[in-house]
Amino acid sequence: MKNRSRFLAVVGTIALLFAACGDEGGSGDASGGGGKQSVTVTAADFSFAETEIQVDPGATVELTLDNTGDAEHSFTSDDLDVEVEAGGGEEASTTFDVPDSGTFEFHCKYHPDGMTGQIVVGEGEASDTGGSDTTDEDTGY
Numbered sequence: 001m002k003n004r005s006r007f008l009a010v011v012g013t014i015a016l017l018f019a020a021c022g023d024e025g026g027s028g029d030a031s032g033g034g035g036k037q038s039v040t041v042t043a044a045d046f047s048f049a050e051t052e053i054q055v056d057p058g059a060t061v062e063l064t065l066d067n068t069g070d071a072e073h074s075f076t077s078d079d080l081d082v083e084v085e086a087g088g089g090e091e092a093s094t095t096f097d098v099p100d101s102g103t104f105e106f107h108c109k110y111h112p113d114g115m116t117g118q119i120v121v122g123e124g125e126a127s128d129t130g131g132s133d134t135t136d137e138d139t140g141y
């Protein structure tokens with residue numbers, strides 16, 4: 001438990017840093033709709049911890065791929081034209097825009113058979129503004 005909250009705190013801090021950057025740079029951003037949204041996807045050997053990511057319609061998603069495994073993994077979405085890769089134990093991030101609705105596949109390009117998930121736009125209330133977690137269970141954070 002301790003480790004877990006500490007991990008989340010670290011991720012949260014990183015997310016905040018990204019959010020801070022984004023706000024300064026992106027005030028003249030996209031036309032209406034969602035704002036910035038930070039999402040972390042954790043990749044292990046060989047699965048994603050998050051297999052469904054909910055994002056706000058039209059949001060600019062700042063995605064961090066946290067690779068806790070030993071193998072190299074990627075977060076790849078052909079639908080959204082996104083790709084970011086991280087080596088074992090590393091972390092990498094990218095930014096992309098999502099449309100106003102829809103469901104989009106993502107996968108690891110190295111392990112497309114076992115590592116897949118989907119990005120769901122506009123369903124449910126993914127309204128965390130600090131944005132450290134995505135589809136997290138109750139962590140008390």
Ligand SMILES: [Cu+2]
Nearest residue numbers: 073108110111
């Ligand atoms: Cu992989």
